[in-house]
Amino acid sequence: DAGITQSPRYKITETGRQVTLMCHQTWSHSYMFWYRQDLGHGLRLIYYSAAADITDKGEVPDGYVVSRSKTENFPLTLESATRSQTSVYFCASSESPWDEQFFGPGTRLTVL
């Protein structure tokens, strides 16, 4: 099916563990984005990628690592999860930075 998918949809982990959130899109969009959504803050950009092997920091990149070896995948890794990283994470893609972004369904992450 065409679209953008995220996995897992729900994840509970413990402080200090490494967690990887997956994002996959089938449109071959050049741009991909990771956001976190927290009450009172709206969505905040963590990282984005303009193409395979090109990534840039967003507003809140600390504690996160991304990679993009293939155009269709953009995994987000929390190397050592902290409670402050409990959030809903959204992945998005777009053809260009000025086009509409298409969002995945989100991953709800809880760090205990």
Next chain:
Amino acid sequence: SQQGEEDPQALSIQEGENATMNCSYKTSINNLQWYRQNSGRGLVHLILIRSNEREKHSGRLRVTLDTSKKSSSLLITASRAADTASYFCATDTGNQFYFGTGTSLTVIP
């Protein structure tokens, strides 16, 4: 600091009324977009307005942009219960993308 902020934070109207929400931002932008989010779901794009445009329409949506005031407004006419959602503005500054904190709209049938 937040690049985009919506006002009001929450809005409750009767079905059939118009809903207006505003977005203010701090730095120069290339374009501004509005998105809708239904509870527990991902965001859905509504409309994009470029920095050299002043007004844009799409169905029951009307967006205005005033770059001198660094503000935008989204008008939803003849609202429906299905319009109940959170609405976010998003700005593209060229190398960063910012979403506002959102306006929660409730349309009462």
